[in-house]
Amino acid sequence: xxxxxxxxxxxxxxxxxxxxxxxxxxxxxxxxxxxxxxxxxxxxxxxxxxxxxxxxxxxxxxxxxxxxxxxxxxxxxxxxxxxxxxxxxxxxxxxxxxxxxxxxxxxxxxxxxxxxxxxxxxxxxxxxxxxxxxxxxxxxxxxxxxxxxxxxxxxxxxxxxxxxxxxxxxxxxxxxxxxxxxxxxxxxxxxxxxx
Numbered sequence: 001x002x003x004x005x006x007x008x009x010x011x012x013x014x015x016x017x018x019x020x021x022x023x024x025x026x027x028x029x030x031x032x033x034x035x036x037x038x039x040x041x042x043x044x045x046x047x048x049x050x051x052x053x054x055x056x057x058x059x060x061x062x063x064x065x066x067x068x069x070x071x072x073x074x075x076x077x078x079x080x081x082x083x084x085x086x087x088x089x090x091x092x093x094x095x096x097x098x099x100x101x102x103x104x105x106x107x108x109x110x111x112x113x114x115x116x117x118x119x120x121x122x123x124x125x126x127x128x129x130x131x132x133x134x135x136x137x138x139x140x141x142x143x144x145x146x147x148x149x150x151x152x153x154x155x156x157x158x159x160x161x162x163x164x165x166x167x168x169x170x171x172x173x174x175x176x177x178x179x180x181x182x183x184x185x186x187x188x189x190x191x192x193x194x195x
Contacts, residue, residue, distance in 0.1 A: 014175035016058045028055055051187040055189065059107065062098050066091060071124060082096045084125065085151045085174040092155035099159040117141050139181065139185055146181040
């Protein structure tokens with residue numbers, strides 16, 4: 001009888017990621033992961049002593065997947081911010097389980113919107129926004145704040161199957177939001193601040 005293939009930590013995380021993507025993060029447990037790998041639960045528990053530890057690894061994997069999904073080749077697009085916003089919405093429509101895991105699973109519990117806008121992970125996105133809208137970093141943060149609320153609201157409705165995705169309407173909404181945010185910033189600079 002040939003020896004069983006060695007189950008690596010990466011294989012366990014990949015299997016759990018696949019479960020989160022197709023069935024939802026709530027379905028990640030030692031049994032479901034071991035079934036996907038075709039092994040006992042022992043290798044799963046060897047590499048991840050708790051399911052919370054495994055879920056954190058899967059969350060990081062999902063976050064990297066999401067970032068790549070948003071930013072891939074966006075700088076070549078004539079309207080990079082529009083494209084990134086549409087990709088965020090499309091991600092929710094096409095990957096609802098991952099969207100729910102990333103943004104609706106209490107990962108942001110105890111954080112404020114300011115924490116979100118100031119997150120280091122947003123730096124590449126804010127740089128694109130700065131180039132698109134002109135102005136400095138503070139202006140980019142303020143415009144992002146308003147864009148995010150619109151994009152995230154639309155995406156949340158899609159991820160929870162509350163409505164159908166219509167890209168033309170989404171694009172129109174994002175253009176209006178971006179134009180309005182830039183206009184408001186220029187007209188009322190002293191009153192326009194991120195809460």
